[in-house]
Amino acid sequence: MQSDKVAALLEGLAQDNVKVVLVMTGGGTEAIASLFCGGGASRVMLEVVVPYAKKSLESLLGGSQERSCSPGIARHLAVKAFCRAVALETPPQHAVGVGATASLRSTNPKRGTHRIHVAVQTLFATTTATLELTKGVRLREEEERIAGQLILARLASSCTSGKNKNNFPAMPVDLSSEETVTIHTTTAPLSWQLLVSGEQMIVDARSEAVLGAEKVSEAETRQRLIFPGSFNPLHEGHRQMASLASKIAGQPVEYEISITNVDKPTLDYSDLESRIVQFDAVERVWLTRAEHFTEKVLLFPQSTFVLGADTFMRLWDPCYYDGSTSKMSEAIAFIAEQISGFIVFGREYKGSFCDPQSLSSPSSLLNKCRFVPEAEFRTDISSTFLRTCRDK
Structure with missing residues (x-):
C-alpha cells in the first residue's frame, strides 16, 4: 500500500x-x-x-x-x-x-x-x-x-x-x-543552464548569470588557439603543452570543455565546477556542446587546435563516424577547410610513446599540422593514472 x-x-x-x-x-x-x-x-x-x-x-x-x-x-x-x-x-x-x-x-x-x-x-x-x-x-x-x-x-x-x-x-x-x-x-549559473538546455552551443565558463544569456559572438571565438579536453584532472603535461603551443602560435591558449562526449558520460554541474576551478582566473575556459570535432571547428572558425597524438588519431578513425569511411572522408575535408592548423604533441598510447610525426595522417590534415618533436616535449603522465591514484 x-x-x-x-x-x-x-x-x-x-x-x-x-x-x-x-x-x-x-x-x-x-x-x-x-x-x-x-x-x-x-x-x-x-x-x-x-x-x-x-x-x-x-x-x-x-x-x-x-x-x-x-x-x-x-x-x-x-x-x-x-x-x-x-x-x-x-x-x-x-x-x-x-x-x-x-x-x-x-x-x-x-x-x-x-x-x-x-x-x-x-x-x-x-x-x-x-x-x-x-x-x-x-x-x-x-x-x-x-x-x-x-x-x-x-x-x-x-x-x-x-x-x-x-x-x-x-x-x-x-x-x-x-x-x-x-x-x-x-x-548552475544561467549560462550553464542555457548550455544544458540546448539553447546555446557555447558559453564562457565563468560568465555571470546575466551575461550568460547573451549569445557568444563569432568575433570572440574566431582565429583562437584552442586546447580541447576533459581535464579530469588538469595536470603538468597539459600545462607544458599549453605553454609550448602558446610560444609556437604567438597567442594565449584558450581551453574548451564539452559537456557532451562521444566516449564519456555527459558532465553534471559538480563535474563542471571541479574542472573549472583548476584554471587560473586569467585563463579563458569555454564550455560547449561540441562532442564531435566537426562541431568544434564551427564554434571556433579558422582557429588553431592543440591536440595530443591520441586525440589527433581519432579524427580519421571510422568508429567515430558510425563505421563509415565516406563520412570520415567528408569530415576530414570539412575540418581541414575550417581550421587554421593543428599543434600536435606526442603522448603515451597503449603502453608506448606515440610520436605524431610517425602517424599515417591524411594529407589534407598533414598540411595543417605542426608536430612537436619528442625532444621538445614528452611527459607520460595521464589524467587516467592520476584519477586511479586519487580514488585508491
Whole structure:
C-alpha cells in the first residue's frame, strides 16, 4: 500500500508538471514499489531503469567505469536520467533525473563500507547525497529499505524550487544516531543552464548569470588557439603543452570543455565546477556542446587546435563516424577547410610513446599540422593514472 507521504509527493510533483526518470544500481528498489503501488505515478514517472549487472551499467554509461558505487557514478546516472526525460519531450525546466548506486549487505561479506549515493539532476542544480551505513547491524532487506527511503527523500528535495515547495512532506530515512547524510549541491549559473538546455552551443565558463544569456559572438571565438579536453584532472603535461603551443602560435591558449562526449558520460554541474576551478582566473575556459570535432571547428572558425597524438588519431578513425569511411572522408575535408592548423604533441598510447610525426595522417590534415618533436616535449603522465591514484 502506498503511504500518504508518497501519495502527497507524487501529487505535488504532478502539480509542478515535474517528470522523473529514475536510474538505480546496487539497491534501492523499494523506492520503485513505493512510487508505483498506488495511483498517481503515471502523471510523474516516465521511466525506471535498473542496470544491475556490470556490463549493463557499462553499456548505459558508455564504457568501463573505474568504480561502480561512488558519488560520481550516482551523478552520471542522474544526468543520464535527466537527458532521457528531456528526450521524452519533457521541457528541461520540468525534467528531473534521479540516479542511485549502493553497496549493501550481500551473501558474500564486503570488505568495504556499506554505502548509498543518490544524485538528483535538474536544469538548475546537481545534488548528491551520501550515506555510509553502520556495517553489520542490519539485514539486507533493512538496508534496501533505507536506500529506497533516501531515494524518495532526495526526489522530494528536487521540488524545492516549485510553486508547491511548502506543501511537500518530509520523507523519513530511518538512520541510527551515528549515521548522517552528507549532501553536496552545485547550483548552475544561467549560462550553464542555457548550455544544458540546448539553447546555446557555447558559453564562457565563468560568465555571470546575466551575461550568460547573451549569445557568444563569432568575433570572440574566431582565429583562437584552442586546447580541447576533459581535464579530469588538469595536470603538468597539459600545462607544458599549453605553454609550448602558446610560444609556437604567438597567442594565449584558450581551453574548451564539452559537456557532451562521444566516449564519456555527459558532465553534471559538480563535474563542471571541479574542472573549472583548476584554471587560473586569467585563463579563458569555454564550455560547449561540441562532442564531435566537426562541431568544434564551427564554434571556433579558422582557429588553431592543440591536440595530443591520441586525440589527433581519432579524427580519421571510422568508429567515430558510425563505421563509415565516406563520412570520415567528408569530415576530414570539412575540418581541414575550417581550421587554421593543428599543434600536435606526442603522448603515451597503449603502453608506448606515440610520436605524431610517425602517424599515417591524411594529407589534407598533414598540411595543417605542426608536430612537436619528442625532444621538445614528452611527459607520460595521464589524467587516467592520476584519477586511479586519487580514488585508491
